[in-house]
Amino acid sequence: MEKIDGLEKERRFCKHGFEHGLNVARIAYAYLLEKGELLLSKESIYAAAFLHDIGRWVEYETGEDHAVASARLALPLLEVCRFNSDDIQVILNGILEHRRHPEDNLTTLGEALALADDWARDCRHCSLQDLCYKYNQTMNQVMY
Numbered sequence: 001m002e003k004i005d006g007l008e009k010e011r012r013f014c015k016h017g018f019e020h021g022l023n024v025a026r027i028a029y030a031y032l033l034e035k036g037e038l039l040l041s042k043e044s045i046y047a048a049a050f051l052h053d054i055g056r057w058v059e060y061e062t063g064e065d066h067a068v069a070s071a072r073l074a075l076p077l078l079e080v081c082r083f084n085s086d087d088i089q090v091i092l093n094g095i096l097e098h099r100r101h102p103e104d105n106l107t108t109l110g111e112a113l114a115l116a117d118d119w120a121r122d123c124r125h126c127s128l129q130d131l132c133y134k135y136n137q138t139m140n141q142v143m144y
């Protein structure tokens with residue numbers, strides 16, 4: 001995350017550091033709680049959210065899709081934190097799916113992360129609305 005912070009120092013659009021991860025975690029957890037689909041532990045949801053963009057620096061440096069890089073980088077961290085193999089697979093799938101459209105056929109966690117990723121942005125008050133490709137997508141997203 002320090003690497004991402006450094007590479008995004010001059011970035012004018014939304015950043016992808018700790019605060020973004022925390023916002024996505026809180027929103028994804030609340031979304032799943034309200035939907036009555038809390039089949040995963042809070043720890044798994046928060047881990048997925050904190051790690052979903054951890055590969056951003058790889059994308060900046062190599063062009064690789066950061067969802068793929070994030071899942072790869074997340075695996076050893078999840079193992080060190082002793083998540084069981086079933087939970088790790090669910091978390092990695094969620095990370096891989098977080099950039100896809102929430103209405104695609106996503107896993108429950110993937111859908112929650114994709115929605116929370118959009119809802120975590122304060123597009124309504126952003127001065128870069130005209131320049132941001134995410135603006136229309138996020139503003140047109142139905143809030144459940």
Ligand SMILES: [Fe+2]
Binds near residue numbers: 052066098099
């Ligand atoms: Fe992302």
Ligand SMILES: [Fe+2]
Binds near residue numbers: 024053
């Ligand atoms: Fe994100």
